Amino acid sequence: MITQIIVFLLILYFVKTIYTEFVSNGNPFSSKNSPIESIVEGKFTPKTLQKYNGKDHPKIFIAVKNRVFDVSQGSAFYGPGGPYENFAGRDASRGLALNSFDPSVLTPINEPIDDLKDLKDLEKESLEQWEEHFENRYKVVGTLHENGAVKDEN
Template sequence: MDTFHFNVGSLQVSPLNASLALVNFYFIYTLLFPNVSQPSADTPVPSSYEQAYTWRPQAHSPTIIFKKYTPKTLQPFDGKDGGRILLAIDRKVFDVSNGRSFYGPDGMYGNFAGRDASRGMAKQSFDLEMLTPVDAPLDPLKDLTKSERENMKGWIEHFSNKYIVCGELVENDEI
């Protein structure tokens, strides 16, 4: 069976290959030179900043100020009231409000919200006995193994890349 080919210079090209080359050229052209629509003559010109910039959010998140927290002052930030969710790891306090599905009251890490989560994160345990009572001194974590300390450092790195460090956890009598 003979197939139809035509010569372009010294190349022999089939109609199918030529069609595919044209389609590819079209897609590449549209990627490099997108069709940007120009406003028509009847498009109203914005007369104020508020009209011109519609990308702004409806409301901005509250400003977060770095401050010192004690276990008692950290406890209200458990997200149960729908507000901010904070937790501490190795004395660093993170605002994990954006991770409400994980750290909120119904999340799998919800028991760490408003608390020092250092021991639980180091030991990969969500048990309530991993939490130091809020009226007790901070957990010195001296009995953690090297691998548990490395695990805790991994969590700190993860949280530092994902959430805002908004404070430092200090003893109850330091504020």
Template sequence: MDKVISYLPPGLPLLIDVLNLRQPLNAALLVLLVVLTLRVLLPAPPFAPLPYALSNSPASGEYHWRSATHPKSEVWRRWTTKELRGFDGTDPAKEGGRILFAIRRKVYDVSSGRNFYGPGGPYAIFAGRDASRGLAKQSFEADMLTPVDEPIDSLEDLTSSEWDNLKDWEHGLTG
């Protein structure tokens, strides 16, 4: 073997000595080198948690639940304040008792939160109305609502903190 090593280029005999796997340290280092090389060249797939079963009804008493079907798509349309007024959740014959309210000229369907926005709920005053001023000022007083037959409130007198309140409400409704 020494005769063969003498014909090899310089540096290669040292490599052969290092790869002498009869030495436990050399074997362990080689295994470590192979494992680290494979982890770099073949990374593990990204972690994806397993989906877990959620109830499909809010009546189950669980905090989180998933609707059994995807919500029906809505067609974009323009609303007048008088049209919007009819969607306060009091008339079950009107599109299943939908509850709508507007913030900054955008109409939101809050029917899924019937306990909050529907009749008898803490936010029922805003159902079927432009709720912008009341939500911005965090007020549930009737004088915060613009009458249906008047122009839409321009909200020009709101302070920066009231605008922040309003934007937080919008973000909460849109996600």
């Protein structure tokens, strides 16, 4: 009986996830469906990246090793309420390397970009695997640069 309940809850979770992504991305079969806003590949700073968090802007971007990925299609994971929402609009490299969702591992946006030099070999390997995951699933939309190195949009 407990096994059936667990299986039912897992199925319910996956149906909700698929439905949420379908609704947030629009009906792909509809001719009325137009992209929200095309983001041209560009240069981001921690400050300009911050707005792409799924709350302040409909697009969701995450930086990994100074490359910015558009993870909007994975909004159930990276958007508001998702398990990785702390990484949205941020440099997620250290958190991914440490396999930690704790916001305290993220570099504040007003500080220099984390150089990750103190990572242990196992943490570097974890980050490499995450980077490969993002490369295989999401489009690179730009690169991450120090604040002040790129003129802020604001």
